[in-house]
Amino acid sequence: MTSSTALLAPARLRPVNPLAKLGAAVLVSGPLILTIDWVSAAVALVLVLAVVPFMGVGWRRFWIRTLPVWVAAPLAGISVLLYGRTEGTVYVEWLLVRVSDGSIALAVATLLRVLAIGVPAVVLFISIDPTDLADGLAQRLRLPARFVLGALAGLRLVGLFLEDWRSLELARRARGIADRGRVRRFAGMAFSLLVLSIRRGSKLAVGMEARAFGGSERRTWARASPFGGREFALLAVGAAISTIAVTAAVLTGEWNFIGAR
Structure with missing residues (x-):
């Protein structure tokens, strides 16, 4: 049973238009993609973590959802540490591995950069x-309704594909053919899932055509997609975080534009 706290956790962000969330993620991560320095990444990460309690995402939910980012960031940093730019004093040298002042600085910047870009994106x-x-997408960005609805229908089928895969696996186990030949079994199950997907996609297309989803007339929408003060406030927060991070990097002399490398 889901607790009432968990049900209410994302309620503050849910009324915000998804386009504003995407825009805020772009505003935060965009400037960080243009530079590799630890100051801008660290400042952005600290500001994002400070804003998390006001975004309606509980800390337990936050750590669970962002766990892959926290795992990927050190791995990226370690690879840069061992094989990154050689500069200054060399501390370890073995075959292709060379740890120096330059690789250490670049590894720290890479680790913080991955966190600063990935964490706000996941949270939003x-x-x-x-x-x-x-x-x-359809009402605000004026994307073609046929494309938007088709993509939405396809996304909704992802869960069914997972259920089909589990059903195929259980069926093969019931017949005693799932205990050996993993590569061959995977290929057979993948082909079976492809056949099921094509059949389900054909039925879905016919059903949507029958409901006039492919019509040439302009569609109406059951729910409005408002974009007002709450959305602009979220965009302002994203712009403020990126502006403060970039300003701090420039003032400290750590701004390192990747195009100049």
Whole structure:
């Protein structure tokens, strides 16, 4: 049973238009992609962590959802540490491995950069509902309704594909053919899933055509996709975080534009 706290956790972000969440993620991560320095990444990460309690995402939910980012960031940093730029004093040298002042600085910057880009993106995507996103893309960005609805229908089928895969695996186990030949079994199950997907896709296409989803007339929408003060406030927060991070990097002389490398 889901607790009432968990149900209410993402409620603050849920009324915000998904396009504003995507825009805020771009505003935060965009400038960080243009530079490799530890100051801008560290400042952005600290500001994002300070804003998390006000975004309606509980800390337990936050750590669970962002765990892959926290795992990937050190791995990226270690690879840069061992094989990155050689500069200054060399501390370890063995075959292709060379740890120096330059590789250490670049590894720290890479680790913080991955966290500063990945964490806000995950936090903002947690509460995005696919239907709300489709409404925003069609009503606000004026994307073709046929493309938006087709993508939404395809996204909704991802869960069914996972269930089909589990059903195929259980069926093969019941017949006693799932205990050996893993590569061959995977290929057979993948082909079976492809056949099921094509059949389900054909039925879905016919059903959507029958409901006039492929019509040439301009569609109406059951739910409005408002974009007002709350959305602009979220965009302002994202712009403020990136501006403060970039300003701190420039003032400390750590700004390292990747195009100048």
